[in-house]
Amino acid sequence: MISVEEAQRRVIKGALSKPLTPVIVSLEESLGRVLAEPIVSDLDSPPFDNSSMDGFAVQAKSVAGARPDHPVPLDVVATISAGHPVPDSLTRLDQCYRIMTGAPVPRDVDAVVQVEWTEKDPRHPSRVLIKRPVEPGLNIRRQGADMAKGDTILRSGTRITPAIIGIAATLGRTSLPVYPAPRVAIISTGDEIVEPSEQPGPGQIRNSNAYALYAAVAEAGGQPVLMAHAPDHLQTIVERLDQAAQYELILSSGGVSVGDFDLVKTALDQHGTLDFWRVNVKPGKPIAYGHYRHTPFFGLPGNPVSALITFELFVRPVIRQLQGDSRWRRLMVVLPLMQDFTEVSDRRHYVRCRIEYDGSGKAGIVPSPDQGSAIQTSWLDATALMMVPENTGPLLAGTEVSVMVLRP
Amino acid sequence: MISVEEAQRRVIKGALSKPLTPVIVSLEESLGRVLAEPIVSDLDSPPFDNSSMDGFAVQAKSVAGARPDHPVPLDVVATISAGHPVPDSLTRLDQCYRIMTGAPVPRDVDAVVQVEWTEKDPRHPSRVLIKRPVEPGLNIRRQGADMAKGDTILRSGTRITPAIIGIAATLGRTSLPVYPAPRVAIISTGDEIVEPSEQPGPGQIRNSNAYALYAAVAEAGGQPVLMAHAPDHLQTIVERLDQAAQYELILSSGGVSVGDFDLVKTALDQHGTLDFWRVNVKPGKPIAYGHYRHTPFFGLPGNPVSALITFELFVRPVIRQLQGDSRWRRLMVVLPLMQDFTEVSDRRHYVRCRIEYDGSGKAGIVPSPDQGSAIQTSWLDATALMMVPENTGPLLAGTEVSVMVLRP
Numbered sequence: 001m002i003s004v005e006e007a008q009r010r011v012i013k014g015a016l017s018k019p020l021t022p023v024i025v026s027l028e029e030s031l032g033r034v035l036a037e038p039i040v041s042d043l044d045s046p047p048f049d050n051s052s053m054d055g056f057a058v059q060a061k062s063v064a065g066a067r068p069d070h071p072v073p074l075d076v077v078a079t080i081s082a083g084h085p086v087p088d089s090l091t092r093l094d095q096c097y098r099i100m101t102g103a104p105v106p107r108d109v110d111a112v113v114q115v116e117w118t119e120k121d122p123r124h125p126s127r128v129l130i131k132r133p134v135e136p137g138l139n140i141r142r143q144g145a146d147m148a149k150g151d152t153i154l155r156s157g158t159r160i161t162p163a164i165i166g167i168a169a170t171l172g173r174t175s176l177p178v179y180p181a182p183r184v185a186i187i188s189t190g191d192e193i194v195e196p197s198e199q200p201g202p203g204q205i206r207n208s209n210a211y212a213l214y215a216a217v218a219e220a221g222g223q224p225v226l227m228a229h230a231p232d233h234l235q236t237i238v239e240r241l242d243q244a245a246q247y248e249l250i251l252s253s254g255g256v257s258v259g260d261f262d263l264v265k266t267a268l269d270q271h272g273t274l275d276f277w278r279v280n281v282k283p284g285k286p287i288a289y290g291h292y293r294h295t296p297f298f299g300l301p302g303n304p305v306s307a308l309i310t311f312e313l314f315v316r317p318v319i320r321q322l323q324g325d326s327r328w329r330r331l332m333v334v335l336p337l338m339q340d341f342t343e344v345s346d347r348r349h350y351v352r353c354r355i356e357y358d359g360s361g362k363a364g365i366v367p368s369p370d371q372g373s374a375i376q377t378s379w380l381d382a383t384a385l386m387m388v389p390e391n392t393g394p395l396l397a398g399t400e401v402s403v404m405v406l407r408p
Numbered sequence: 409m410i411s412v413e414e415a416q417r418r419v420i421k422g423a424l425s426k427p428l429t430p431v432i433v434s435l436e437e438s439l440g441r442v443l444a445e446p447i448v449s450d451l452d453s454p455p456f457d458n459s460s461m462d463g464f465a466v467q468a469k470s471v472a473g474a475r476p477d478h479p480v481p482l483d484v485v486a487t488i489s490a491g492h493p494v495p496d497s498l499t500r501l502d503q504c505y506r507i508m509t510g511a512p513v514p515r516d517v518d519a520v521v522q523v524e525w526t527e528k529d530p531r532h533p534s535r536v537l538i539k540r541p542v543e544p545g546l547n548i549r550r551q552g553a554d555m556a557k558g559d560t561i562l563r564s565g566t567r568i569t570p571a572i573i574g575i576a577a578t579l580g581r582t583s584l585p586v587y588p589a590p591r592v593a594i595i596s597t598g599d600e601i602v603e604p605s606e607q608p609g610p611g612q613i614r615n616s617n618a619y620a621l622y623a624a625v626a627e628a629g630g631q632p633v634l635m636a637h638a639p640d641h642l643q644t645i646v647e648r649l650d651q652a653a654q655y656e657l658i659l660s661s662g663g664v665s666v667g668d669f670d671l672v673k674t675a676l677d678q679h680g681t682l683d684f685w686r687v688n689v690k691p692g693k694p695i696a697y698g699h700y701r702h703t704p705f706f707g708l709p710g711n712p713v714s715a716l717i718t719f720e721l722f723v724r725p726v727i728r729q730l731q732g733d734s735r736w737r738r739l740m741v742v743l744p745l746m747q748d749f750t751e752v753s754d755r756r757h758y759v760r761c762r763i764e765y766d767g768s769g770k771a772g773i774v775p776s777p778d779q780g781s782a783i784q785t786s787w788l789d790a791t792a793l794m795m796v797p798e799n800t801g802p803l804l805a806g807t808e809v810s811v812m813v814l815r816p
Binding site for chain 2: 027028031043045046047048081082083084085086101102103104141145146147153158160161162163164165166167168169170171172173174192196197198199200202204205206207208210211212213214215218219231232302303304308311330331332333334335355357361362363370372373374375376377379380382383405407408
């Protein structure tokens, strides 16, 4: 039985050997995808020295003696607003420009005094009173301070956020080369399964894994493809897998334990290769990984909770890596338990939990009440997974624990 | 100038007064939306007592004396697999059933011995050797232990995750009543702005806010509607706003400062109401909120960084609340600074930062190098915002700081 880390290492290695061909998408469609090429700046940004404030563009030396009770009067010779031609026409030290945020700073001044440090001259409408001295460079954003022409600004492998889209737009991009969403075939198995639209008969339960996994694939950035449900019949399972092998990844749920009816494993034995089928993790020990024909394959447990936790630990990393994103690890933080957690397991335990705040606003961990692997309602308020190492515990309230954040 | 908390209180109050009419969407389309009605269970789940293991279903008392070196032999009278009829036919204490994970547990047994605690009887193919005693109830999942018929399982206002979709499928739902994505009109303003496809002339910059805000609205669960760019011309701005007022929310960027050309504010003064237009926050002090005609309106700063931070603090909460999600607050954690942060501001400062791990795996905070409000590249590796209270600092490495997590 291998560790979670060893299993992750192996599945990521598999994903790295199957890079997807980049595609070009519009800026609007690129959110959440991963850049497939570096992006180089075609200009300086800002493209020119500009004012970060509304105020008055001055020569710093001309207001060196300014004080609130002894302001320096300057003549305003022009107003400079963003997007309009820039004058360059001061002839005397006691002159200045009115300037707006974002407007270019003329060459003959070296600082901007913000409006708040000035006053209108009650006697001269075209004159302003400057009440404080300024350092040269004050309130001026220098050309190229953010991005310089020719620099590589965005690395290949960058996940595209709203801010990254803003940068790409500044750099003149209306489309971006990204890795496509890997198509992920989902096969649920088991004679006991009926569809959600049906009323379960004796011994039957409704199919929840297919729909939960569909959503999990979409949330991870994959393109889910729902296959027809497969009963416990080897030939049907092989047919489904053959059809699924055209996509980038296959997920099945159920049929990978040690039971006599675990035919998915049999199909893999016949037409594929199995890399591992047990991981030292709870819930989810029976998790199979290998290739069906030449397509990477995960056999997830049939229990709905185990299916989603093994998805989180092993499948999501693969879906992210297939998209070119090597930063697939979730945020891990250390927080105190807000109540005792007494369950001890001989496997690494991922405990559904929520992050709560105490009266003083300090965050802590509250595990969901029932951690049974068939208890779907244990997810209801869960936003994180607490990681309890094997043979550890009982953990008392106040113990600091490692937590994997699923939702911020 | 009001506080961040007061501004959030006011904008949320506005959102609460504008509830959207729920719509019905398929299970597959419901991911990330918010439930508009409670969901009641139509059955017990599990619907019947079933086995959580592959093994042998026995009467506990019949194996009370079992030991590894002195196993109890039992005759296997039938095999029970998931989804098939259940026998109920033990006639003697030394009989048992072979049972598969998920299969119904017959009434005449009270425990399941997992395969690992048994051995085949080498002399009798239809006999199994039980090597350990078991408690009644072992490895049996009881009917209704997860969800009981008639119980309200999902509350209205629940954000729909993959696990929630699994629960809904178990409860027989193929579609769900959810709040629709609020339509958010986006108007960029300013004479200095050209489109990304254009080469900026002297004094011009490319439009990045419209595209970054488009993505931010989509990420928050809204439906972005990009309006044509508006130059600094009052009549055009009023036309754009009139058109935008048909949607659920209006965002503009630029034109809300104290400059003479801040015409968005003028348009609001004429045709709407302004609730606030300054918040004690850095970056982003000039952030306007009010109503244009009867539609909620945000005037965001023109600086790209300020626009996205004020979006995060004020607009995202409104978009989430309009979707029925009152749990819009981001996860806040306390982590140590990994380097000094010396900037001190008289406003509440939200500092772009990333969460890093030291050699021992402990998480800490690294602020982006340049926190200027025009420095778009400061977002490149940022996954969180560090919150520095007003007039606080300089903060030395090791200081514990509050951090708002943007991406897990």
